[in-house]
Amino acid sequence: MEVGIIGATGYSGLELIRLLKNHPQVTNIMLYSSSQSGETINRLYPHLQNEQWKPLKEIDLNKISAEIDVMFLATPPGVSAEWSGPLLEAGLSVIDLSGDLRLTDRGVYEKWYKRPSAKEGLIEQAIYGLSEWNKSTIKTAKLIANPGCFPTAALLALIPLIQAGAIERDSIVIDAKSGTSGAGKSPTSMTHFSETNENFKIYQVASHKHTPEIEQQLAKWGAQPPLSFQPHLVPMVRGIMATIYAKAAKPLSNEWLTDCYNSAYENAPFVRIKENGTFPATKHVFGSNYCDIGFCYDERTGRVIVASVIDNLMKGAAGQAVQNFNLMHGFDETAGLEAVPMYP
Amino acid sequence: MEVGIIGATGYSGLELIRLLKNHPQVTNIMLYSSSQSGETINRLYPHLQNEQWKPLKEIDLNKISAEIDVMFLATPPGVSAEWSGPLLEAGLSVIDLSGDLRLTDRGVYEKWYKRPSAKEGLIEQAIYGLSEWNKSTIKTAKLIANPGCFPTAALLALIPLIQAGAIERDSIVIDAKSGTSGAGKSPTSMTHFSETNENFKIYQVASHKHTPEIEQQLAKWGAQPPLSFQPHLVPMVRGIMATIYAKAAKPLSNEWLTDCYNSAYENAPFVRIKENGTFPATKHVFGSNYCDIGFCYDERTGRVIVASVIDNLMKGAAGQAVQNFNLMHGFDETAGLEAVPMYP
Amino acid sequence: MEVGIIGATGYSGLELIRLLKNHPQVTNIMLYSSSQSGETINRLYPHLQNEQWKPLKEIDLNKISAEIDVMFLATPPGVSAEWSGPLLEAGLSVIDLSGDLRLTDRGVYEKWYKRPSAKEGLIEQAIYGLSEWNKSTIKTAKLIANPGCFPTAALLALIPLIQAGAIERDSIVIDAKSGTSGAGKSPTSMTHFSETNENFKIYQVASHKHTPEIEQQLAKWGAQPPLSFQPHLVPMVRGIMATIYAKAAKPLSNEWLTDCYNSAYENAPFVRIKENGTFPATKHVFGSNYCDIGFCYDERTGRVIVASVIDNLMKGAAGQAVQNFNLMHGFDETAGLEAVPMYP
Amino acid sequence: MEVGIIGATGYSGLELIRLLKNHPQVTNIMLYSSSQSGETINRLYPHLQNEQWKPLKEIDLNKISAEIDVMFLATPPGVSAEWSGPLLEAGLSVIDLSGDLRLTDRGVYEKWYKRPSAKEGLIEQAIYGLSEWNKSTIKTAKLIANPGCFPTAALLALIPLIQAGAIERDSIVIDAKSGTSGAGKSPTSMTHFSETNENFKIYQVASHKHTPEIEQQLAKWGAQPPLSFQPHLVPMVRGIMATIYAKAAKPLSNEWLTDCYNSAYENAPFVRIKENGTFPATKHVFGSNYCDIGFCYDERTGRVIVASVIDNLMKGAAGQAVQNFNLMHGFDETAGLEAVPMYP
Structure with a gap:
């Protein structure tokens, strides 16, 4: 091809x-x-x-x-x-x-x-190319709108909970952290090494354009907008972590969460669900198409806390695009994407 | 002395x-x-x-x-x-x-x-040494319990809102990010350069021991525990940012927030309130005793979002200790702490 | 297999x-x-x-x-x-x-x-597994001594010059810089993030054990030991640059150097010779098995300056080991090593 | 004033x-x-x-x-x-x-x-403002040409050796490494975070404009130009290390070198001579006006190896300017420069 x-x-x-x-x-x-x-x-x-x-x-x-x-x-x-x-x-x-x-x-x-x-x-x-959740429509699509990097990390973590009615829909806070490669190749003060290294920044407060993308997709699964989505810039090149907080709609447990995620992604080759009590770090997926998801039900606060990581240029951009390319053409879903994450 | x-x-x-x-x-x-x-x-x-x-x-x-x-x-x-x-x-x-x-x-x-x-x-x-809020008791104290790094960043951002009754007390989420120096000088896998650089980690999920410290202090100002406090490790040495989300208890505005913070800290030499629409970055306070606070009222979600930054070894540890030392002995509050932040 | x-x-x-x-x-x-x-x-x-x-x-x-x-x-x-x-x-x-x-x-x-x-x-x-220069003996070897990371970068840059008699053999200085992954996975003060980030260190001054390895190999091609080899630690995880200085044994030119390197490596799939006036950076080979070599004849000083970069875990260790594995077993020399460098 | x-x-x-x-x-x-x-x-x-x-x-x-x-x-x-x-x-x-x-x-x-x-x-x-070596002329100067960052690190390390006739004057190689702040505040591809982090670069090969500055100053103390000076860019913000190689003009010893440096700088408040067998790192002088110098006589090669570190914005620029300002006006040489290096 x-x-x-x-x-x-x-x-x-x-x-x-x-x-x-x-x-x-x-x-x-x-x-x-x-x-x-x-x-x-x-x-x-x-x-x-x-x-x-x-x-x-x-x-x-x-x-x-x-x-x-x-x-x-x-x-x-x-x-x-x-x-x-x-x-x-x-x-x-x-x-x-x-x-x-x-x-x-x-x-x-x-x-x-x-x-x-x-x-x-x-x-x-245009078919929204969140591979794991729109697989059947992607397979016959001619035009794919490949998801944004932050929406990919957030949606893969949230959809299973929304679908299960497990969280209060007006309680969702997504605190996201990204490396600098998401800002592209054009040199700016924001991404100038001298002002980015040894620095942690918040940006586009309550105004990032990935917010409506997340809200639109969640609405399909039953969550009412609006939610809070807030990005930050980490002094590293690749990687996104979305830390997600939401009130449980009913008493949950870590076991329930484990089942919920495992069943949602049992056939998803690129989503890896963490064992209870372990959590992902961005380097675990560096250079790969994986999304790693860890979670915890905090009884004290009644909140679910989920951490979702991707390589923003891979599952957050080019990797997922190739995954969709594979689905559209009947190739093995993992073709060209088999690379083991690079560590360290 | x-x-x-x-x-x-x-x-x-x-x-x-x-x-x-x-x-x-x-x-x-x-x-x-x-x-x-x-x-x-x-x-x-x-x-x-x-x-x-x-x-x-x-x-x-x-x-x-x-x-x-x-x-x-x-x-x-x-x-x-x-x-x-x-x-x-x-x-x-x-x-x-x-x-x-x-x-x-x-x-x-x-x-x-x-x-x-x-x-x-x-x-x-022991007197809790949050200098800006316990000044009168610190002045006569013989024993100071100097605050933790995360509590300092969180409390300076939250107390003015709590005191004003501006936020719903069970809606507080504190997503905190710290450089590695907070983990101390002992080499560990968690802070090994090869596994920390180009990596962003979440740790002690829903279990960090600064959580009850924040809750205890906020309770004094009227907020009921529990709240969610969640730390992350940033690939940098110094600096903390706490990003705080809370539902407004009533319709607010950015102007109201500006007044609230400015009046709370008008006599505080080390707390700098950001102008509306601008936000802090950890490097703005690098090597100094400042705490910079920026904020936004998000009408869409009804949430207040506050970002608070400190140098964890300064205002988050030794700097605040010296500030308390000054208060206890009647010295100028800024004695020994006049250094301009180092930038870049 | x-x-x-x-x-x-x-x-x-x-x-x-x-x-x-x-x-x-x-x-x-x-x-x-x-x-x-x-x-x-x-x-x-x-x-x-x-x-x-x-x-x-x-x-x-x-x-x-x-x-x-x-x-x-x-x-x-x-x-x-x-x-x-x-x-x-x-x-x-x-x-x-x-x-x-x-x-x-x-x-x-x-x-x-x-x-x-x-x-x-x-x-x-044991056959010394510098793939490009010992290919025929590697092909029939049962036991390979895979080269050290620094020797690989230094030897690939120096052997063509030594072989051509182009440099004075007692004038060689190799100033080498490495990321931290070369120091391994055991946490130490030397590689503790807080003391490594924003820090550039020299170590093992005039005493690194890769020195005799470089000298022994060069002696085979006619250069008399001893030479100066000096490593430094760069606040990054992967990558080595060796900057090499040597007096020309006769007046040279950039064109001559280009020919010398191109003919030495015309059949070497992993050595990339830079165009005149361009120089390598470690990130150009990140995650790949390439060695990129740039050079300059400095008329003012009569010195040749060569910069050679590798990914220390790849061409400097595992990558070259797989390259040798391929050669030993008659596989395509690049089998399993086709990955494009990851950039950025 | x-x-x-x-x-x-x-x-x-x-x-x-x-x-x-x-x-x-x-x-x-x-x-x-x-x-x-x-x-x-x-x-x-x-x-x-x-x-x-x-x-x-x-x-x-x-x-x-x-x-x-x-x-x-x-x-x-x-x-x-x-x-x-x-x-x-x-x-x-x-x-x-x-x-x-x-x-x-x-x-x-x-x-x-x-x-x-x-x-x-x-x-x-214009008086060349290398404070330690031109002190008497600086004291009466009206116009100071403050030294470049690389020349400061190189000259403080080399002048004592040149003055003592200890090294062969045509054998000097200065391999220098700098953080990005030396490149200034204007964003460029060279200093774009995504292309600078996890990257080590060589630049301006055999053509950096600090070369003639170093040569001109050394000529005053008896060394004939030309020498090799070669800068590199380190993924950090502040700090310079110059690693210097030169053939000894006669058999030396580490003790002799220690005496040479200590006597040269016994009255210099900002030059710190390392104990034998210990070497400097850039972070040892971070944020301060110090120049730390370590050295070794390598018997095997007959070369002296010297490592000299400064904070490029301090002793390499603003710090030395203030030092000269102090000397010109009869203030204490260390006035305004007493800050302890920031570590970590």
């Missing part, structure tokens, strides 16, 4: 290259760019030095279906809204890693993203 | 040395140790190389009152419970940085610390 | 597991341990959680040849000297990642390692 | 603020800027929040002598060349932290800095 990437020079794009390069079903990778056409990726990124890459090229919609079967979009806001439609019409499947097509309510998109939304017909076609 | 330190070779002890060395009212510092007597601190810690230090010496209760006026205890659990009484009897003032004397309910101590508590009379004598 | 690992719970052992788990020619991995037999690796290391592992077991020399074909030793000094002989006699091939069998002069070993050397016959059987 | 700073919003400028704010002889600090006049420093840098600062203002040469006595220039190349002359004429003393006035040979400046040099008369007036 031949695949293309738009946005290959960003961090999610680089991660797609890393995964697809060794994917057993991918025979060719084409890199597309309008602004950097003619450039070669291994000149921009020396870690790719000895790979043979054709230069980045502009998209020609008349020829694209002869070149590739699937296009991955690892692009800033707005690009997917513009290109997904024409690419679908050209006969390609599209996997969009951006946030353009995730929110079904266009007004919500415009409020949180502060920019015009994609046009109406397009959004309706 | 002549002062002594027990536990000078730990990180809080080293920080006391750093502060007291240049304190305008301190004329002599004596270092005491039973296990390392005869050793000199500058051999153990090369950063202190060219300071002139007498060897660590054992405590002789018969002579101690001739040597020093005040003893700082920067020691593991149990030491203060044993030594504070005799030192007080010998005529010294005592500032205890450990957790031995902070909890007034001995059963609570034994449950969370899993060890025998200090004996009854001693605990009653 | 079935393989075994002794020392699987150390960092090189973990890296072997990571590589061999997905190696196309490895059908089974057995983990051996005397001290931890009965324990399972995924309990010790949660990043391996959902892999199916049999418990660590003790070696039974009578049965071992029925269990595995090749044994990897990722062990502290002394273990290989004891076990390699019996394992060879039992009919296995052995790849030893320790330093026990690298030095052919037993007196030199005892002087630098400060312990008894392996017995004479064993050392003579 | 009233002082001014141009370039207060850069990292050296911030460090000057930190030091001068608590300097016992400084009664007022004025911050000057043309591009940011009207802005206040505590809005730009929240760590300075509760200090009272007048807005940044433009320089008015007609009024400046009524406002301040001394001007510190912590500015990019070219600014000092333009402003130092007029400020001197206005009657001020000037301490220039930039490289504009350090090189006495204007052609050398233009070759390495690739820009026009300061005009001739000005350079001749």
